[in-house]
Amino acid sequence: MSRTANFILGYHGCDRELGERLVRGDEAFVLTDEPYHWLGTGVYFWEADDLRALEWAQKKQARGACAEPFVVGAVIDLGNCLDLQVRENLALLKDAYDSFAEEREELGLKLPVNKKAKNDQSETKVLRFLDCAVIESLHAASEKKGIKFDTVRGTFSEGEGVYPGSGILELTHSQIAVRNLACIKGVFRAS
Numbered sequence: 001m002s003r004t005a006n007f008i009l010g011y012h013g014c015d016r017e018l019g020e021r022l023v024r025g026d027e028a029f030v031l032t033d034e035p036y037h038w039l040g041t042g043v044y045f046w047e048a049d050d051l052r053a054l055e056w057a058q059k060k061q062a063r064g065a066c067a068e069p070f071v072v073g074a075v076i077d078l079g080n081c082l083d084l085q086v087r088e089n090l091a092l093l094k095d096a097y098d099s100f101a102e103e104r105e106e107l108g109l110k111l112p113v114n115k116k117a118k119n120d121q122s123e124t125k126v127l128r129f130l131d132c133a134v135i136e137s138l139h140a141a142s143e144k145k146g147i148k149f150d151t152v153r154g155t156f157s158e159g160e161g162v163y164p165g166s167g168i169l170e171l172t173h174s175q176i177a178v179r180n181l182a183c184i185k186g187v188f189r190a191s
Helices: 016-024 050-062 087-106 129-144
Strands: 007-015 043-047 069-077 080-083 151-156 173-178 184-189
Touching (some): 050 069
Parallel strands (some): 080 151
Antiparallel strands (some): 151 173
């Protein structure tokens, strides 16, 4: 667990109509809780990368889930952040996995599995069923102890190498899942 003192800029790819309503304050962000989300329940933002947010909205448009790609920027206070860039939080996550796996075994249930998306050319397993379940399990266990995380932050390597033989991948990014909407301090039009 870490209390991050600084604010960050996050970018949310969406449909223009929704984005304009968010910027005007006519609509609030809504937490999503799909079982394959990389960081569990939350409102997702690309940290400091409006272009990646636009690319995401364009991918949504290509599959018919977005009429006109748009990017909303937000000033986010990470608050009490489960920051997966911090080693102690990775240890928390490992312990949560161990507990989750043990519980599933006792119940005779299989562990969820991360999978590739249908028709995705990438080898990246973008449907993160296991990761989401473990993070949600960590949240449930933490809340029983009176600890509530406002945000979750993770860095993900994704895509092809930037150049032949590179270990630096072209779609590597940092994502933020905001669980406490009060952490979104301001919203602006980014595209």
